[in-house]
Amino acid sequence: MTESKTTGGVQSVERVFDLLNIITASGGESSLSELAAKSELPLPTIHRLLRTLVFLGYVRQLPNRSYALGPGLIRLGYTASLQLGAYAQPVLRRIVDQLGESANMAMLDGHMVVYVGQAQSSQSMRTFTEVGRRAHAHDTGVGKAILATLPESQVVSIVSSMGMPTPTKKSLGTMEDLLADLEKIRERGYAIDDEEQEVGVRCFSMALPEAPTPTAISVSGPVSRVDWDFGERAVPLLREAADELSAHFAQVG
Incomplete structure (x- = not known):
């Protein structure tokens, strides 16, 4: 594995935990706009990370399209x-x-x-x-x-x-x-x-x-x-x- 890939992998993990921490600090639920503002990440990156977290059960999307902590946690x-x-x-x-x-x-x-x-x-x-x-x-x-x-x-x-x-x-x-x-x-x-x-x-x-x-x-x-x-x-x-x-x-x- 090259150094750039290793760095990218670690960065993705850090970003995932940033999003989870933001949702937690917001009382367990955050809108996409809140996540974008507090994480300062590009929307495509947030969408990609959230899709993975939803798939794994660590985040769930609510009917109002905001995101909440999932049962996997x-x-x-x-x-x-x-x-x-x-x-x-x-x-x-x-x-x-x-x-x-x-x-x-x-x-x-x-x-x-x-x-x-x-x-x-x-x-x-x-x-x-x-x-x-x-x-x-x-x-x-x-x-x-x-x-x-x-x-x-x-x-x-x-x-x-x-x-x-x-x-x-x-x-x-x-x-x-x-x-x-x-x-x-x-x-x-x-x-x-x-x-x-x-x-x-x-x-x-x-x-x-x-x-x-x-x-x-x-x-x-x-x-x-x-x-x-x-x-x-x-x-x-x-x-x-x-x-x-x-x-x-x-x-x-």
């Missing part, structure tokens, strides 16, 4: 998320060994959070969250930790699109209450799910600032063991784990 994203969760497994296991309660890692996927990693406690009575499970962001520790890192307009968009179910009497049921809680989370640096998702379960959670997508880790268990003294021990360990994982993501990014 879901498989890639899900697998990548599980790989990140697998990398985090030793870190989560260390939290369990130090605190004796279950630890989780979750990411924002669309308008919900999805659990991508877990290390279980050996306690007979413990919390359990299946890897791959999706949950609302407003009533989970990981979800609130993630929401606290986002602009308010994005928080409103995410929560409004999914609604605010209240599975327990302690669940936050209004946007005003949620935004007030997110402000507290930003001030103290971690989130608390105080029986908001499940009665009898408390969770402490912290976001990972350098993750490739909004991500948080947490430790949770029965309120009889996961009390406020537990939280004082858990928060420094969560911060240490978050710093370690963030440093790794920054290196690979």
Whole structure:
């Protein structure tokens, strides 16, 4: 392969990812004119790249002739998320060994959070969250930790699109209450799910600032063991784990 062909191939890959990133930054949908303006690529080049992406299922054309992210990316994203969760497994296991309660890692996927990693406690009575499970962001520790890192307009968009179910009497049921809680989370640096998702379960959670997508880790268990003294021990360990994982993501990014 000649150098010119190699360069051209790399350039095509860069252009494909530029288009995907533009569509992503636009909320998952962009018109052809938006793609042309933001990518500064010739229209024939954009058409050629989009045809390939549509054929492969990574982009789809909508009835209004704009372009949206396609289902092919879901498989890639899900697998990548599980790989990140697998990398985090030793870190989560260390939290369990130090605190004796279950630890989780979750990411924002669309308008919900999805659990991508877990290390279980050996306690007979413990919390359990299946890897791959999706949950609302407003009533989970990981979800609130993630929401606290986002602009308010994005928080409103995410929560409004999914609604605010209240599975327990302690669940936050209004946007005003949620935004007030997110402000507290930003001030103290971690989130608390105080029986908001499940009665009898408390969770402490912290976001990972350098993750490739909004991500948080947490430790949770029965309120009889996961009390406020537990939280004082858990928060420094969560911060240490978050710093370690963030440093790794920054290196690979």
